[in-house]
Amino acid sequence: MPRYELEVVERQEPKPDHVELLLDAPSLAAALTPGQFAHVWTPGRLRRPISFSRATPDGRVGLLFRVVGSGTRWLADRRVGDRLDVLAPLGHGFPTPETGPVLLVGGGVGIPPLFVAAQRWAATHPLSVILGARTADAVVMVADFQALGLEPSISTDDGSLGELGRVTSPLTRWLARNDGGQVLACGPTPMLAAVAELVGDGRPCWLAYEQRMGCGVGACLACVVPGVGTDGQPEWLRVCHDGPVFSSRRLWWARRPEEA
Amino acid sequence: MDLATRVGAVRLANPVLAASGTFGFGPEYDGLVDVAQLGGVAVKGIAPVPWRGNVPPRVWETPSGLLNSIGLQNPGVERFLAEDLPYLRDRGATVVVNIIGRTRAEYAAVARRLDGELGVHALELNISCPNVKEGGIQFGHDPAEAAAVTRAVKGATTLPVWVKLSPNTHDLPGMAQAVAAAGADALSAINTLVGMAIDVEHRRPALGGVTGGLSGPAIRPIAVRAVWEVSQAVDIPVVGMGGIETATDVLEFLLAGASAVMVGTATFSQPGAMIRIIQEMPTVLARYGFDSVRAAIGAAHPGRLTT
Known part of the structure; x- marks a missing residue:
C-alpha cells in the first residue's frame, strides 16, 4: 500500500464534534473500495484508522470522524492547505453486491463508509439505507444520501431524529419486505451483532468492524x-x-x- | 561511510534491525520497506505450535510510548517455515528468529527445528515477554532458569543464539553474566516494561490482558542504561533497543555499547523510519567524528574518551 502526503482542500463540521476533511487524491478516489480505510499520522506513537467517507469524480476523498481523543482532536484542527500523511487504501472493503436489493445499515461514525458504497452502487443496485445513532447530533451524511436520490430510514436512541429506538426495527421491516437481497453494515460492535443475528444465514451479510x-x-x-x-x-x-x-x-x- | 557491523558471527550491512513483533514477517510492509536494505529482521516470536495470544484490545497509546498485550500470538514453527520465511529468504534479508516456549523443552524444540534452515541467520531467545503467564518472562526473572534454557537451546542448534533480556529484573548484569556463561552468543536488550493504563471512559483496564508491555521513547533512557550496564558486565555483543526513532538515537545506543540496534514502535507511526535512519547514519556518524559504525561501539565507556 502506498503512503501519501495529501492536501486538505476542504473542511466541514457536519455535526457537533464531527469533522470531515476532503483530501486531493485522484488516484485514491479512483481506486477506493467502499469500506477501505486510511491510517492517518497524528502526533504520538500510533496512527488513526479512519474509513473513507466519499470519493468524488473530481478526485477528492473524504475522511469523516468524531473527535474522541488526542489524535482526532489534532486531526480536527487541520485546516485547508495542511497536508496529511496517509497510508491508504488499507484493508478489504465491501465486495460488489450480487444483483438484487441491497440494504445499507450505518450506525454513528459507521455511516461514512456506507455512503461510499451508495456512491458506487446507487446506479446499479436497488439500494435502501438505514441510519442510526444515539442522538440526532451523531446522524451524519443524511443530505448526501438524499442527493443520490436515497431516503434513509433514521432511528435514534433518544428519538431526537427519526424513529425512537435502534436500527433493528427498520431492519426487521426491510427483511420482512424483501425475500432475498443482501445487507452491508458498519457501526458499533453490538449493532453489528444484532444485524447479523436478524439477517441470519439466509442472505449475504457484510460487516465493517472497528x-x-x-x-x-x-x-x-x-x-x-x-x-x-x-x-x-x-x-x-x-x-x-x-x-x-x-x-x-x-x-x-x-x-x-x-x-x- | 562504513555502516557494517557484526553481532558475533553474524555480519550485518548496517546496524538497524526490525524488532520482533513490530514487523510481522516482512510482506506486511511490502512496498513501504525493502527488507534487503535493513540490517536484519527479527520476526515475530515463534513457538513449536500456534499460540492464540491475548484478548483485545491489545494496544494503547501512552505519553511518548505504547502499551501492548499481544500475548505472543504466532503461527507455530511449521507454518512459519512454509509460509512466512520464504518472503524474507527470497529477498536476501538477514533473519533473526525470535523463539518462545512454555518449557525448556519447547524452546529447544523450536531451536532444533530451525537449525540448518536456509535463510535463518540467528535465534533470539525470548525470555522476556511480559504478556504471557507461561513461557517468556518466567525464564527471564531467575538467572539460573535463564541459564538453563540458554544451555538447552544452545545444545539444540548450531545457529548463533541471542538472549533477549527483560528490564523487569533487579540484577540485569547478573542476568547477563548468567546467560553468557551458559553459552549465549549475544544479548539483546531490552524487551518492554510492564505497565498498565485504565480506559477512564469505560471504567476498565485499557488492555484486554489488563497489563501490557511499554515501548517507545518513554523507555529509551532505561534501555540505554541497560545496554551500558550489560555491555560492561559481559564480553559478548549487545543488540540495543528501546524507543529508537532517529540516527542520533542509534548512535546513543552504539556509544553505550551496542553493536547493533533494533527499531520497533517507530515503524507503526512511520513505516519508513528504519530506512530513513539507515540513510541518515553516515551524516550523523560523520557529524560526531566517526568514520564507521564499528568505531562508535562502546565509545562512551570510561577509558574510551578520545576527544
Missing part, C-alpha cells in the same frame, strides 16, 4: 476480532488486514472473545 489498531497493515496483531477458521475452530482475524469488512459467517458471534 478495533483499536496498531500498525494498520497486518504486522502487529493488535486489532484482532474473534473469527471462525476454515476448520470451524475459532481464530483471530485482523481487522486491518483480513477486514475491516467480514462476511458475518466468518465472525464468532455466539461466544465472548475470551472464550474464542
Whole structure:
C-alpha cells in the first residue's frame, strides 16, 4: 500500500464534534473500495484508522470522524492547505453486491463508509439505507444520501431524529419486505451483532468492524476480532488486514472473545 | 561511510534491525520497506505450535510510548517455515528468529527445528515477554532458569543464539553474566516494561490482558542504561533497543555499547523510519567524528574518551 502526503482542500463540521476533511487524491478516489480505510499520522506513537467517507469524480476523498481523543482532536484542527500523511487504501472493503436489493445499515461514525458504497452502487443496485445513532447530533451524511436520490430510514436512541429506538426495527421491516437481497453494515460492535443475528444465514451479510489498531497493515496483531477458521475452530482475524469488512459467517458471534 | 557491523558471527550491512513483533514477517510492509536494505529482521516470536495470544484490545497509546498485550500470538514453527520465511529468504534479508516456549523443552524444540534452515541467520531467545503467564518472562526473572534454557537451546542448534533480556529484573548484569556463561552468543536488550493504563471512559483496564508491555521513547533512557550496564558486565555483543526513532538515537545506543540496534514502535507511526535512519547514519556518524559504525561501539565507556 502506498503512503501519501495529501492536501486538505476542504473542511466541514457536519455535526457537533464531527469533522470531515476532503483530501486531493485522484488516484485514491479512483481506486477506493467502499469500506477501505486510511491510517492517518497524528502526533504520538500510533496512527488513526479512519474509513473513507466519499470519493468524488473530481478526485477528492473524504475522511469523516468524531473527535474522541488526542489524535482526532489534532486531526480536527487541520485546516485547508495542511497536508496529511496517509497510508491508504488499507484493508478489504465491501465486495460488489450480487444483483438484487441491497440494504445499507450505518450506525454513528459507521455511516461514512456506507455512503461510499451508495456512491458506487446507487446506479446499479436497488439500494435502501438505514441510519442510526444515539442522538440526532451523531446522524451524519443524511443530505448526501438524499442527493443520490436515497431516503434513509433514521432511528435514534433518544428519538431526537427519526424513529425512537435502534436500527433493528427498520431492519426487521426491510427483511420482512424483501425475500432475498443482501445487507452491508458498519457501526458499533453490538449493532453489528444484532444485524447479523436478524439477517441470519439466509442472505449475504457484510460487516465493517472497528478495533483499536496498531500498525494498520497486518504486522502487529493488535486489532484482532474473534473469527471462525476454515476448520470451524475459532481464530483471530485482523481487522486491518483480513477486514475491516467480514462476511458475518466468518465472525464468532455466539461466544465472548475470551472464550474464542 | 562504513555502516557494517557484526553481532558475533553474524555480519550485518548496517546496524538497524526490525524488532520482533513490530514487523510481522516482512510482506506486511511490502512496498513501504525493502527488507534487503535493513540490517536484519527479527520476526515475530515463534513457538513449536500456534499460540492464540491475548484478548483485545491489545494496544494503547501512552505519553511518548505504547502499551501492548499481544500475548505472543504466532503461527507455530511449521507454518512459519512454509509460509512466512520464504518472503524474507527470497529477498536476501538477514533473519533473526525470535523463539518462545512454555518449557525448556519447547524452546529447544523450536531451536532444533530451525537449525540448518536456509535463510535463518540467528535465534533470539525470548525470555522476556511480559504478556504471557507461561513461557517468556518466567525464564527471564531467575538467572539460573535463564541459564538453563540458554544451555538447552544452545545444545539444540548450531545457529548463533541471542538472549533477549527483560528490564523487569533487579540484577540485569547478573542476568547477563548468567546467560553468557551458559553459552549465549549475544544479548539483546531490552524487551518492554510492564505497565498498565485504565480506559477512564469505560471504567476498565485499557488492555484486554489488563497489563501490557511499554515501548517507545518513554523507555529509551532505561534501555540505554541497560545496554551500558550489560555491555560492561559481559564480553559478548549487545543488540540495543528501546524507543529508537532517529540516527542520533542509534548512535546513543552504539556509544553505550551496542553493536547493533533494533527499531520497533517507530515503524507503526512511520513505516519508513528504519530506512530513513539507515540513510541518515553516515551524516550523523560523520557529524560526531566517526568514520564507521564499528568505531562508535562502546565509545562512551570510561577509558574510551578520545576527544
